[in-house]
Amino acid sequence: xxxxxxxxxxxxxxxxxxxxxxxxxRQLGVHKSVVRxxxxxxxxxRALVTRKRMVDPFVPxxxxxxxxxxxxxxxxxxxxxxxxxxxxxxxxxxxxITELRKRRSAEPFFRLKTIPGEQAQVDWAHFxxxxxxxxxxxxxxxxxxxxxxxxxxxxxxLSQNMSHFLYGHQLAFEWFGGVSRVCLYDNxxxxxxxxxxxxxxxxxxxxxxxxxxxxxxxxxxxARGNEKGRVERAIQYIxxxxxxxxxxxxxxxxxxxxxxxxxxxxxxxxxxDDESRTVREVFAEERTQLLALPDNPYPCDERREVCVGKTxxxxxxxxxxxxxxxxxRRTVTVLASVTTLRVTDGVCVIATHSRSYGRGETIExxxxxxxxxxxxxxxxxxRRTYILQEVAPSSxxxxxxxxxxxxxxxxxxxxxxxLLDTYGPNxxxxxxxxxxxxxxxxxxxxRHILERMRQEQGKPPALALSLPDDPRLQSLALKPNxxxxxxxxxxDKDNDD
Numbered sequence: 001x002x003x004x005x006x007x008x009x010x011x012x013x014x015x016x017x018x019x020x021x022x023x024x025x026r027q028l029g030v031h032k033s034v035v036r037x038x039x040x041x042x043x044x045x046r047a048l049v050t051r052k053r054m055v056d057p058f059v060p061x062x063x064x065x066x067x068x069x070x071x072x073x074x075x076x077x078x079x080x081x082x083x084x085x086x087x088x089x090x091x092x093x094x095x096x097i098t099e100l101r102k103r104r105s106a107e108p109f110f111r112l113k114t115i116p117g118e119q120a121q122v123d124w125a126h127f128x129x130x131x132x133x134x135x136x137x138x139x140x141x142x143x144x145x146x147x148x149x150x151x152x153x154x155x156x157x158l159s160q161n162m163s164h165f166l167y168g169h170q171l172a173f174e175w176f177g178g179v180s181r182v183c184l185y186d187n188x189x190x191x192x193x194x195x196x197x198x199x200x201x202x203x204x205x206x207x208x209x210x211x212x213x214x215x216x217x218x219x220x221x222x223a224r225g226n227e228k229g230r231v232e233r234a235i236q237y238i239x240x241x242x243x244x245x246x247x248x249x250x251x252x253x254x255x256x257x258x259x260x261x262x263x264x265x266x267x268x269x270x271x272x273d274d275e276s277r278t279v280r281e282v283f284a285e286e287r288t289q290l291l292a293l294p295d296n297p298y299p300c301d302e303r304r305e306v307c308v309g310k311t312x313x314x315x316x317x318x319x320x321x322x323x324x325x326x327x328x329r330r331t332v333t334v335l336a337s338v339t340t341l342r343v344t345d346g347v348c349v350i351a352t353h354s355r356s357y358g359r360g361e362t363i364e365x366x367x368x369x370x371x372x373x374x375x376x377x378x379x380x381x382x383r384r385t386y387i388l389q390e391v392a393p394s395s396x397x398x399x400x401x402x403x404x405x406x407x408x409x410x411x412x413x414x415x416x417x418x419l420l421d422t423y424g425p426n427x428x429x430x431x432x433x434x435x436x437x438x439x440x441x442x443x444x445x446x447r448h449i450l451e452r453m454r455q456e457q458g459k460p461p462a463l464a465l466s467l468p469d470d471p472r473l474q475s476l477a478l479k480p481n482x483x484x485x486x487x488x489x490x491x492d493k494d495n496d497d
Contacts (some may be wrong), residue, residue, distance in 0.1 A: 002034060010038045051221030053150060054088045055081075055096050058298060062100055074098075107388045117289030119147040120180035121231035122169070124160050124188070127243060132158065132249065141243075142168035145234045146180060149283040152234045152266045154242070154258050156251060157338070158357045163302035165190045166209050167338055170300055173213065175262070178290025182216045184228045187335040192219050212298045214291055241265065251357075301335040301342075308332060314343055318359045322368040325375060391425035392416075394432040401441035415443035421449050422462045 009028060013019040014035075021039075025032045055062075058081045065072065065080070086093075122144050124413045130139040137158040142165070144153045151173040157164040173179050177345040185191045194201040200219060209387035210217045242261045248254040257420050266281040306314045308327050313320040314381070316334050323332065323343050327350060335342045336355060343361075344350040353363045388395040395416055420428050431449040435441060454462060 114147040116286040121228040135359030151283040166300040203266040226244040322364040392429040
């Protein structure tokens with residue numbers, strides 16, 4: 001036996017160099033019979049063994065279907081031929097479809113060329129989930145790239161609704177120092193409501209914003225993401241050059257870091273069209289060609305009509321916000337920006353809150369609660385119960401058992417609230433849990449456990465001190481008197497005895 005490399009040498013010398021069998025034998029050191037055998041094997045026709053396949057009768061149907069529907073999936077074709085009598089397995093069928101499917105040749109594209117200030121490309125990108133209290137929100141990056149200079153702006157949001165979409169544009173244009181004449185988009189609902197070929201029905205709110213800022217919104221063709229390849233590459237650059245292994249404490253911290261990155265690393269990279277220049281240098285030239293921003297900012301707040309129920313709260317985006325009690329059972333308007341929520345009645349702003357992105361949270365104004373307490377005698381009782389349930393969940397079970405024993409819930413709630421103010425939520429929760437374990441559901445038992453805890457820690461008993469709601473008294477630091485004088489009196493009495 002000889003190697004495949006030696007067989008290749010024999011064939012090359014015999015057919016290409018026209019050597020005789022004897023010369024090949026002497027030069028390569030192999031027997032003449034071996035040389036003749038190799039030449040004979042090559043010159044004899046090789047029989048091709050073909051085996052009939054179960055899919056062969058269905059190949060014409062599959063080929064015709066793929067020509068009509070080139071993107072039809074293999075699993076759908078499998079169901080179709082199975083109805084026509086095919087008895088093979090799905091895994092084998094997928095391999096057969098891969099062989100039969102015609103590969104389309106790669107489509108060529110022109111390289112995009114733009115002039116300064118002419119075009120920007122805009123897109124959203126998903127960066128995982130962000131935990132806000134009890135809510136898990138999508139972390140979305142709003143990305144804008146100037147097509148000429150490749151200057152990049154990125155801002156992270158916890159939603160991609162219209163309010164955040166418009167606010168992202170506003171921040172980007174302010175950072176760029178102007179507006180490009182054309183902005184390219186995917187066919188997302190914030191821009192395009194309906195599209196049939198070149199017939200496009202734009203989102204009316206976004207059309208108003210584009211008219212206000214004097215730029216042309218231009219959606220790319222359907223399934224033509226390559227037409228805005230610069231923002232696609234910018235998103236990949238953000239993933240690898242900024243977000244990878246990035247640590248941040250909250251959304252505000254992430255956006256501060258993102259803005260710093262846009263102003264430093266993203267601008268200091270080399271300009272692709274001329275490696276001798278940086279994006280910062282080209283961006284400084286393009287900025288002078290951008291359209292000026294309008295003097296009056298466009299209102300980007302999310303607007304929603306909300307009905308106030310029997311409690312003075314409005315529900316917005318999974319959270320409750322307090323309003324004055326006089327607006328109960330009335331319809332008001334909620335205006336929500338990225339950071340602030342305002343409740344209005346016509347042109348009058350009746351409540352302002354910091355916006356929460358959590359879930360099931362209650363955001364309250366102290367004035368609204370004070371007004372409610374004045375109107376409702378039992379409002380304080382309900383308020384104390386609510387606070388206890390929030391900070392010490394075991395209090396719910398304790399109060400339930402108090403009610404079963406036909407004892408006063410009002411007194412029990414007030415005593416537990418006093419213990420909360422004196423000892424804090426952590427110790428109170430532990431003491432209530434221990435009292436329930438020992439079947440002693442009473443505030444006095446809870447107080448005894450709390451005093452025992454402090455004694456075990458070597459601390460004196462905690463003394464509750466109630467001060468009036470006077471801000472001048474709340475800041476006082478009270479120092480207890482020394483008991484040494486009383487000890488001296490007791491010693492003098494013992495000596496007299």
